[in-house]
Amino acid sequence: MDYFIAIAGSTQQLIAHLFSSDGTHLCYDVFTGIDINETDLQLQDAVIKGIQFRLARGINKSREELLANCSQLALAISGTDHRFDNRLLMGRLRNMGFHNIVSDDSFHFFSIAEAVYRGILDSEPGIVIRSGLGNSVFGVNKYGRSQVASGWGFIIGDLGSGFTLGKEVLNIIYKDIDGIATFEEKLIANEALRLKNVKDGLKLIEELNYNRLIYRYGNLTILRDVRDFSVSLFIQAKKGNRKANEILDRVNLHLFNLTCSVIEKLDMTDSEFKLIFHGSVFREHPSFARRLFNRLKNKFEKIKYIDQDKTYYSMGIGAAKLVLYSIHDECHKKLAFQNLEDSLSALDPEKCPELFWEPIYLENSKQ
Numbered sequence: 001m002d003y004f005i006a007i008a009g010s011t012q013q014l015i016a017h018l019f020s021s022d023g024t025h026l027c028y029d030v031f032t033g034i035d036i037n038e039t040d041l042q043l044q045d046a047v048i049k050g051i052q053f054r055l056a057r058g059i060n061k062s063r064e065e066l067l068a069n070c071s072q073l074a075l076a077i078s079g080t081d082h083r084f085d086n087r088l089l090m091g092r093l094r095n096m097g098f099h100n101i102v103s104d105d106s107f108h109f110f111s112i113a114e115a116v117y118r119g120i121l122d123s124e125p126g127i128v129i130r131s132g133l134g135n136s137v138f139g140v141n142k143y144g145r146s147q148v149a150s151g152w153g154f155i156i157g158d159l160g161s162g163f164t165l166g167k168e169v170l171n172i173i174y175k176d177i178d179g180i181a182t183f184e185e186k187l188i189a190n191e192a193l194r195l196k197n198v199k200d201g202l203k204l205i206e207e208l209n210y211n212r213l214i215y216r217y218g219n220l221t222i223l224r225d226v227r228d229f230s231v232s233l234f235i236q237a238k239k240g241n242r243k244a245n246e247i248l249d250r251v252n253l254h255l256f257n258l259t260c261s262v263i264e265k266l267d268m269t270d271s272e273f274k275l276i277f278h279g280s281v282f283r284e285h286p287s288f289a290r291r292l293f294n295r296l297k298n299k300f301e302k303i304k305y306i307d308q309d310k311t312y313y314s315m316g317i318g319a320a321k322l323v324l325y326s327i328h329d330e331c332h333k334k335l336a337f338q339n340l341e342d343s344l345s346a347l348d349p350e351k352c353p354e355l356f357w358e359p360i361y362l363e364n365s366k367q
Contacts, residue, residue, distance in 0.1 A: 003069050006319035007051065008076040008115045014047075015316035018055045021071065023324055023336030027058030028316065048096040067097045074108040074323040076115030076315060110322050111148060113138035116278045118321045119314025120306060125273040129259055129292070132279030133227050135160040137258045141266040141273075149258045160255035162281045163223055165230035168247050170208075173229075177201045184236075184243035191232035227280075234285050252288060256295045263300065272302040278315075 002021035009015055014031040031050065049063075056066040073093065090107050101107060110118075113128040113136045120126075127139040135158045137149045150158060158164060169192050175181040176189040189201060198204045208225060236244035263269060275296065282289040297303055317340075324336045 023339035115318035119318030169229035
């Protein structure tokens with residue numbers, strides 16, 4: 001039996017699905033707080049091995065038996081939006097047991113936003129806006145043409161991300177240490193210190209720099225640490241802090257402009273299409289999502305919002321669908337998709353709650 005593996009996830013959670021080549025869903029597993037694109041190669045190897053072992057256990061096979069019969073691998077993970085590093089990652093995956101996947105065409109790399117889109121909308125006109133540790137916008141029009149924006153990474157891009165918001169807070173803490181912070185900036189800095197349970201900003205920065213030396217800048221541990229500082233902005237914004245609101249509005253406007261660019265390039269300005277928000281920034285801070293939705297709704301009247309209660313679940317399903325698209329025989333492909341729908345419809349949210357999130361209601365004033 002040939003196996004297809006579909007792995008999807010952000011920097012907070014990975015979902016790995018195992019399918020037979022006819023689309024039957026065999027098992028899945030969920031991994032939290034890890035990412036395949038770790039810069040620490042030893043940790044990356046451990047993540048890949050862990051996925052292989054746990055999927056093999058799900059079908060009562062050895063890791064070697066699973067890998068010997070794995071013919072397709074789909075990845076929808078952080079850092080694959082523009083496919084710059086995919087050949088390097090492909091080599092790492094082959095070294096970690098996927099050597100039987102001889103053809104490069106059997107490795108499938110997709111952005112997280114694209115996987116979410118395929119999992120929920122399949123081929124309907126729609127836009128996915130992702131804002132978590134990184135950010136990107138992915139859209140497809142009624143003719144099937146796709147467009148992506150951002151997703152360039154934390155060093156040169158992703159200005160609509162949680163990492164960018166966290167870095168803004170760090171800059172304010174630096175200003176406070178240097179004695180040049182305004183009153184409202186001091187409030188943001190103090191909020192960050194309170195959340196970290198640290199009284200001295202200098203001590204906090206020293207701890208952060210120590211972690212940077214231990215984990216190396218670029219490792220997800222340090223990136224997550226920076227992103228987590230963004231929470232103080234949202235708290236202060238609720239309290240009416242103008243500086244916090246100014247920063248949030250600037251980042252929100254950046255996401256708005258990115259989305260407008262994708263919509264206009266796809267000639268969807270006057271068309272009806274669906275909108276999906278995905279990522280920790282939207283999920284943990286619904287007010288930020290509402291602010292962006294209202295901006296978009298004012299410009300694109302035919303936009304229809306879809307609750308993001310299943311976007312993490314759908315991310316894995318989207319990756320699975322993208323694998324099945326690689327089946328060349330149309331009859332086999334049709335059967336595979338039917339089997340996929342049948343097996344996935346049997347997944348009970350109560351039995352696998354980690355695949356589902358609570359929805360964010362933006363329309364009809366629901367919260």
